[in-house]
Amino acid sequence: MMESISTEEKIIRAADKIFTQKGYAATRTREIAEEAGTNLALLNYYFGSKEKLFRNVVREKLKMLLSAMGPIASDENIPIDQKIKMISENYTQLLLENEDLPLFILNEWSVNKKLFADLIRETRQHAEPVIEKQLRESGVAISVEDLIVNTLGMIMFPFIAKPMILSSGLVQKDQFAMFVEKRKEKIPEWIKKITVKQEPL
Amino acid sequence: MMESISTEEKIIRAADKIFTQKGYAATRTREIAEEAGTNLALLNYYFGSKEKLFRNVVREKLKMLLSAMGPIASDENIPIDQKIKMISENYTQLLLENEDLPLFILNEWSVNKKLFADLIRETRQHAEPVIEKQLRESGVAISVEDLIVNTLGMIMFPFIAKPMILSSGLVQKDQFAMFVEKRKEKIPEWIKKITVKQEPL
DNA sequence: GTCTATAAGGGGATAGAC
DNA sequence: GTCTATCCCCTTATAGAC
Incomplete structure (x- = not known):
């Protein structure tokens, strides 16, 4: 039925x-x-009211955006390489199905910080200390902040800047999905190269 | 006077x-x-009208955002390493003085693609072929698209996601400028590592 | 629960005095 | 060039019939 x-x-x-x-x-x-x-x-x-309906929508969208990362990042039993790989795949998939999501959230966040401060309190994640510890143990040459910002940036930026990327002709409209699908595989490799301590001679 | x-x-x-x-x-x-x-x-x-005033503002802001990159990227006489370094420094400086700029432009772009299509026609850059050629000659393992998206993403993403980064406690509010200042130096090194062909053994 | 009609106010734009 | 007063449409929200 x-x-x-x-x-x-x-x-x-x-x-x-x-x-x-x-x-x-x-x-x-x-x-x-x-x-x-x-x-x-x-x-x-x-x-x-319009605003209450909006809060309702934003709450779900924010949860969607955070839950693609939080549970994985804060799991102590997943090695860090694996985390990057999983997050890259999960996020790219999510964003392919919700292309407007990151720009929507980040833009509304910057306009209405109060609203998001409330919502964030409900959905706190605690990934940072876990990743901090894992990074220390593996002895790599990057800070948690840079690792997270670089990883999320590599995944999300193409969606945020999509109109600019298409307009510049850098990627063709019908090639965009393929473009990010390929990046999905490359991002973990890039991040690995970045976090490696020694320069290759 | x-x-x-x-x-x-x-x-x-x-x-x-x-x-x-x-x-x-x-x-x-x-x-x-x-x-x-x-x-x-x-x-x-x-x-x-409001709209004409807006176009006036957007034209200047878009020019500001593009001119921090275009002239450098399309100069055939600057080696690619040097370009990344200059763009990282120029952009970070510009964005520190105009923190809302990237989110503003990218958001309005996604909402009003027509407007930006008009404006882009006025300010065309031609960096892509030049960088393409330079990449081919130096024989690195990355495409122009990924190189540009990664570089711009690394520079711009912290500003776009600033409210989220601060809210998560990843970076303290009064440490943010320092955070991006440091990234400004690291980005060229990261990009270099990414574009290198061989994995370190 | 669902609809039509309308209230109440905010918004961009303009007339016209100075 | 600058200002006040005002027009008029559009928007959110609600009253009240069904």
């Missing part, structure tokens, strides 16, 4: 789509209602 | 500040006018 989707769920999905594409400020509640196949009044009936 | 600033210039500076912080959609023309110490009518007197 086809599970029929509740109106509430329809609104959530529509809000998800429109907010993620356009951001909070540019989004019109009427457009969400229309996308959901309903009307403005229902939106307020279920969620109270 | 103090050069007094024209009203037009005051409005441009205010628009620059507010648009860059909040983005187009969240910006109120009244707020720009207030920031400029004048009123809404003057804004329209000088620039015609």
Whole structure:
């Protein structure tokens, strides 16, 4: 049997789509209602206000973004090489299916730091000490901060800068997915080279 | 003598500040006018509309972002190692003085691709073939696309993800400038390691 | 729960005095 | 060139019928 989707769920999905594409400020509640196949009044009936609906969407999206990394990074039993590999694969896959996700989150975060401060408190991760310890033990030449920023940057930046990359002709539109699929494999190798102590002679 | 600033210039500076912080959609023309110490009518007197004023600001900001890279990258007489070093230094310096710049440009770009398509036509760079040639001659193991995306990502990502980086406690607020200053020196070394052909045994 | 109609206010833009 | 007052549309939110 086809599970029929509740109106509430329809609104959530529509809000998800429109907010993620356009951001909070540019989004019109009427457009969400229309996308959901309903009307403005229902939106307020279920969620109270535009802002409450937005918080609802952001909470899920943020969880999505963090959960692709946190649980892996903070697991003491996975060696660091393996972590990078898993995160590179998980994230790339996630972002291929949610291309607007990183820019949406990072942009709204910079505009509304209060909101995210609240949400982050709910979803704290504790990966840093674990990685710190693993790095010390393997004796590599990089700090935790640089390792994390480089890894996430390599994975996320192509999606964030996608319009610029396409516009410059650096990558063709229909080649973009292939481009990041290939990077997915290369990133762990690059990170390994970076963290290695000795220069090759 | 103090050069007094024209009203037009005051409005441009205010628009620059507010648009860059909040983005187009969240910006109120009244707020720009207030920031400029004048009123809404003057804004329209000088620039015609919110959108025209925005285009004015974006054009300058985009030029700023591209000119920190383009002229260096497309110069055939600078060896590739040296280019990376210069771009890393120039960009980091520029972004330290304009922290909102990359997120602003990339976000507005993704929201309004038409606008940027127009602007890009005015400021075309031709770095890619030059770098392609230099890479081929030096026989390194990386594509132009990956080299450029990795370099720009390493430089820009910390600024784009700054709120997340601070919120996670990965870097302290008052240590952020130091963090990117240090990266500025490390990035060319990292890129060199990545582009090297042989794995160290 | 769902809809139509409408309230209440904010937003960009302009008229017209100075 | 600059300002105040005002227009008018668009937006969010709600009242109230069904």
